[in-house]
Structures are given as structure tokens and as C-alpha cells.
Amino acid sequence: MKYQSQKIALAYFGVALALFAIQIIGGLLVGWVYVSPNFLSELVPFSTLRMLHTNSLIVWLLLGFFGAAYFLIPEEAEREIHSPKLAYIQLGILVLGTLGVVVTYLFNLFEGHWLLGKEGREFIEQPVWVKIGIVVAALIFLFNVTMTVLKGRKTAISNILILGLWGLALLFLFAFYNPENLAVDKQYWWYIVHLWVEGVWELIMASILAYLMLKLTGVDREVVEKWLYVIVAAALFSGILGTGHHYYWIGTPGYWQWIGSIFSSLEVIPFFAMMAFAFVMVWKGRRDHPNKAALLWSLGCATLAFFGAGVWGFLHTLHGVNYYTHGTQITAAHGHLAFYGAYVCLNIAIFTYALPILRNRDPYNQVLNMAAFWLMSGGMVFMTFTLTFAGTIQTHLQRVMGEYYMNVQDQLSLFYWMRFGSGVVVFIGVLLLIYSLAMPRKEIITTDASVAAE
């Protein structure tokens, strides 16, 4: 570790990993409700469990991004973080807000209250006071990292990372706008839900991947930067108007069907470019970095993001297809693999790279970490297939044959069992990952000195 303030990342990564475990337990619970519909229904309704699953996902991914910024910006800017104290206050606010959401929803508090009560719109369910807390935390963060970069060396990696993080915070402001008209409400709601993952978060993804490639492969910075600019331009060019793929059936004018179909199809390009980038860097790289697990997660990230976002996104993005598949299990299949590939794997790649450095150890428990990669990724890919099959049958029976929703659900139970099974595998992978990141490697006991020295 070159700079003391990089240590801030350790606290962020720790909280993120704990929330990750909670997110997956939440996933298992919602998955179990699908096979046993009355499970917990008296205590915690499905909608609350589902909210806890998706919101803990978003919160831990954000904590991971913030931690990644605190880790890599000192190295890029060649100076300490402006104020470590502010960084810890920011973390405190976010943890408090998270607890606030959990308590409010689990005990159903302050119903209908404008400031303290539940908000209910998917992904932005946080009570208004928590939303305000999120904005305050984001402002503290932006101030802190922007000051650091302004006073230090400016690189393409840190500039693009900060641009992405500014965009993330500004777009979140639409969470405060909740118009009466449902069509208008949805129109702005997608500014967050879509423009985050298919817009500004892609900048964050590209810059963190670029940083990892720079460190892990030893390729020249100029080469990495050229790729970075192309990826970012492609992401914004396609992603902004690509929002139109959510405007097909919400009451917006018909031209969105064409704008959405054309531009969202182009969104495949930046995801393909990120995958090509990662592999070309490894191919051209001269460095044989000892942290093989971090490299595996980086390549896995770029590849699974291409399949989850690019291929599974394209699968249902043309309006002629989406007319039938909208809101079916096809959407859930895509949502899972895209989030997992792009943003879960990205975070784990930077955790795997940074934690040994932050804790002053050699890359450790690599084999366990790599086993966790295969268990988790295998589980998520299997889940994607089961949901895709379920979604195909659902689309046919419900949307083509016109069968009643619940009748169709009954016929899909085999797939929901398999989804639950793959979830258990993912959960085991997560436990293994956390163990491999948190615990030091056991001493190798061998008589062969050359093996022991490895």
C-alpha cells in the first residue's frame, strides 16, 4: 500500500461483503417463496423480502464503488485522499440509512408519512429521509474525491471514474420526483434504473477494469486509455437513447419503439468492447502478476457482462420481441446475469486485487477464491438458463396462448426449484469467497522446500 488513506477502502469493502451475504440470503428467501408461496407470508411479505434482496444489492455495489475509488484514486492522483475523516462519516451515514430502511420495512413503521414512510417504487423504496442521507453522503464523497484529483495527477482512469460517480449521484436526484401520472413517473424512474446500469455505471466499470488491467497485465497506460475512450463513447452514445427500450408500453409516443430498438441494440458494442479489451490486454501484457484470482474475476466480469447485458439484453430488446416477453422470467434471467457479470464480478475483482495489498499479505487463498468464482458463476449461469426456459414457456402460454397468469406459474414450478438449487450453490460460493478474502492462508506443510516457497 503506497498511501495510508487507501486503508479507507478496507472498511467499505468489509461492509459491502457483509451486505452481499445478506443480499444472497434474501435471494434464497424470495426464491423459496416461489416454490412454497405461503412461506413467511404472515411475517414478512414477498414484496418486502424482494425489496431487501434488490436494495441490499444496490447498496453493497455502491459501497464497493466508493471503496474502489478510495483505493485507486490515491495511486492515480499520487496523493492522499483529501479527508479520510469525511470518508468515514460518509460510510456511517450510509450504514445508518441502510439500517433505517430495514427497520422501517420489517416493522412496517410510519405508514404513509411523507418523510419517514415507505416509498414503494422498485429500487428506490427508501423512505425520503434515507434518500436525503444518500444525497448528503454522495455530496461528501464527490467533494472528497474531486478535491483529491484536482490537487493531484489527473489520469483518464480517475477522470472517467469521477465522471461516472458524478453522473450516478446526479441521476439519483430523480428519486425525489414522483409525479401523479404513472406514465410520467415511469419515464423518470428509468432515468435512474436504466441510466445507471446502462450509462454512468458503465463508465465506472470501464475505468475500474482499466485500472485492474494496467496493474495486472503491465500494458502501457496509453494503450489502456485509448480503449477506455472508445468504450466510454460507445456506452454513452448507445445507452442514453437506449432508455427507449423501456418506453415501449408505458404510454409514450410510438417513435420510442424505433429509437429504443435501434440504440439499445447498439448497447451490445461497449460490452463487447470491454470483453475484447480485457482479453487483448492479457494477451499483450508482459507482466505475470501473482494475483491470478483477481485476473480471473476481471476476465469473468468482462465475459459474463457481455453475455448477461449484451446477449441476454439483446434477446428481448427489439420491440417486436419485447411485446411478448415484457416482464416475464426472461427479464429476471437477464437482470440476474447482467447485474452479476457486470457489477458483482467487477466489485469482487477489485476486492480480490486490493485486499491482500490493504492487509499487507501476499495474494492468499487464491485457489479457494478461484473455486468461489466457479461456484458462484456456475450457479448464476445455471439460474439464468432455468429462468430463460421458464420465461420462454411463460411467454408462449401466457402471452401467445392467453392462459391465466397463475395457471402458468403452476406449470413452471420445476424451474423455480432449479432456480432455488442454483441459488444454494451461489450461496456456498459466497461463503467460500468471504472466507478466502478474510482469512490468512494456512501454512503449507510439505517436505519439498521448493513447493513451500511458492
Ligand code: HEM
Ligand atoms: C449476486 C447474485 C444476484 C444478483 C445480482 C441478483 C439480482 C436481482 C435483481 C436485479 C432482481 C430484480 C430483477 C427484476 O426485476 O427483473 C432480483 C430478483 C430476484 N432474485 Fe436475485 N440476485 C442474485 C442472487 C439471487 C439468488 C441466489 C436467488 C435465489 C434463488 C435470487 C432470487 C431472486 C428472486 C426470487 C427475485 C424476485 C423475482 C421476481 O420478482 O419475480 N437472486 N435479483
Ligand code: HEM
Ligand atoms: C450491466 C448492464 C445491465 C443491467 C445490470 C441490466 C439490468 C436489468 C434489470 C434489473 C431489468 C429489469 C428492470 C425492471 O423491470 O425492474 C432490465 C430490463 C431490461 N433490460 Fe437490462 N440490464 C443491463 C443492460 C442491458 C442491455 C445492454 C440491454 C439491451 C441490449 C438490456 C435490455 C433490457 C430490456 C429490453 C429490459 C426490459 C425488459 C422488460 O420489458 O421486462 N439491458 N435490465
Ligand SMILES: [Fe+2]
Ligand atoms: Fe435498460
